[in-house]
Amino acid sequence: MIYTTDYQSPLGKIFLAADEKGLTGLWLEGQKYYAAQLEKEECKQEETPVLKDAKRWMDIYFQGKEPDFMPLLHPVGTEFQCAVWEILRKIPYGQTITYGEIARQLAVQRGVKKMSAQAVGGAVGHNKISIIIPCHRVVGSNGSLTGYAGGIDKKIALLKLEKTDMSRFFVPKKGTAL
Known part of the structure; x- marks a missing residue:
């Protein structure tokens, strides 16, 4: 049930x-x-x-605080998806990681030379326990705010709520400050 x-x-x-x-x-x-x-x-x-x-x-x-406990989670997915989601769970509050960094961690865990960042992206996108398993903390290799199943506007809102340093995500136009 x-x-x-x-x-x-x-x-x-x-x-x-x-x-x-x-x-x-x-x-x-x-x-x-x-x-x-x-x-x-x-x-x-x-x-x-x-x-x-x-x-x-x-x-x-949503009060802008890091919860000091974790509800019991039962993420259901493939072995690869679960491995990616486990890495997502370890991303510290208010910080980000790239798809490539996750792929490198998986390669080390599995004892292989390389893992696909695109495959990681697919697993991140299919995370069924959004926010608590923080897929919104994953960014592109250049720090860009790439895809989020909930919408980029929500990804930005979640990162701002966590007081993530957002300056690297926005390239100011010449002559403007952040």
């Missing part, structure tokens, strides 16, 4: 899903791959302890 609930955030409505093991989904309304693979007949609108913890985590997070 999958249990679901909604959360009203400053970025709009968020849909949460959990099973008996932990949080399986957290999607911004309108997000790409929104509630992908959730079958309505398998879902029950009920606020379980895991979903309450996720809401409490988001209450703290």
